[in-house]
Each structure stands twice: as structure tokens, then as C-alpha cells.
Amino acid sequence: SQKIEQNSEALNIQEGKTATLTCNYTNYSPAYLQWYRQDPGRGPVFLLLIRENEKEKRKERLKVTFDTTLKQSLFHITASQPADSATYLCALDSLGGLGGGSQGNLIFGKGTKLSVKP
């Protein structure tokens, strides 16, 4: 069956360190993968999109990698700050799922709650 797993429900790190979040998937061949940030009581906010033919994408302190062989994406936040504390969600397009699906339909992981301590 199709699965998206984010490595841990919670991740605690010290300010200034690099946070690394993992997203693994099985029985998918996504054309792209997206990462979102969600703060309590708010809707998810888009951060980065990486396509299957891209190995790495960067935006300021954020970096995303996409390994279609390992079926894994890594999301890094360098020089982390307490303001980075939030839940981070990875999402795949369902078009690459075994059961088909429509382009644009995102399947979300359960998220990893990141806490950055000062």
C-alpha cells in the first residue's frame, strides 16, 4: 500500500544547530514533492517544491533534497532559530500513486513537530 512517513513526530534541537527532517515514501513515483510549515491554529504555508529531476533545492536557510532511488526527501534548516519551531509537512502528488489520481492532489505526511530551544 502507499505510505508517506516522516521520521519522527517530534524533533528537539538547540538554537543554531541544523535541523534535519526526513520524509520517506513507498509505492509512489511522485513527479514532485513539497514541504509546508504549519503553526498551531493556522493553515499550512508552502516552503519549497522539488521535482523528480532535481536533486537539491535551496531557499535562504532551507534546503531540500530528493532521492528517487531511496524514495526519500530530506529537509534541512540551518542556523535554526526558536521562530522555526512549527510542524513541518511533506506532501507528494498523488498522480504518482499506484491507484492513479489527479495531478495537483497532494498526499500529506503526518508532519514532524520541530522545537528549537534557545
Add this chain to the structure above:
Amino acid sequence: DTAVSQTPKYLVTQMGNDKSIKCEQNLGHDTMYWYKQDSKKFLKIMFSYNNKELIINETVPNRFSPKSPDKAHLNLHINSLELGDSAVYFCASSSQGLAGPNEQFFGPGTRLTVL
């Protein structure tokens, strides 16, 4: 200037009632979506609309029906509400890029509580 807005933000109602949640986007996007986020924070797609046509209908009960009066609005109607419908419902929108869909913009959510 809110990009994707939803009303109401909170909705408390009794079992068996019928209710609606409204969503509007001012981004000029051609696709809108409804998601349900349950108590375990799992975000799941319910519907999407593209140019007033339903292009995805996930396995949700037919008590839920999306209605799109125009490209900027996608409302969610729920009939005969049940306890299990309690959740946060998010509306989202996106545009179609040259290489596929672009990122989705989410509304602030509507917390539905069924008593």
C-alpha cells in the same frame, strides 16, 4: 489582503444538523481544494475543483458536497452532521504551472465541533 479566506472560523453544532463553510480566494487560481485535519493532525484531501468541474472526489461520505458558484469560491456543505465530522477543515487554492501544479495556498481553517 487575505489570499484564501474561510468563514466561519469556528462552528459548533448539534448532530444531525446541516451546515456550510464558505471559502474564497482572490489569487486568480483555477483550482480549489478542501482538506480535513483530524485530531491527530493528519491532513487529508477531500475535494478539488478546477474551472467549476469536480476533478477529484476522494472517498468521503456523500453527506459532504462541494459547491462552486464561481472560480473564486468553493463552499463545503455538510448534511446530517455526525460526531466523527468534528475536525478542522481547510480550503486551499493553486494555479497550474507550465511544469505541473504550483504550490497550494491554504486558508486559516474552520474548526467544526459536532456535539
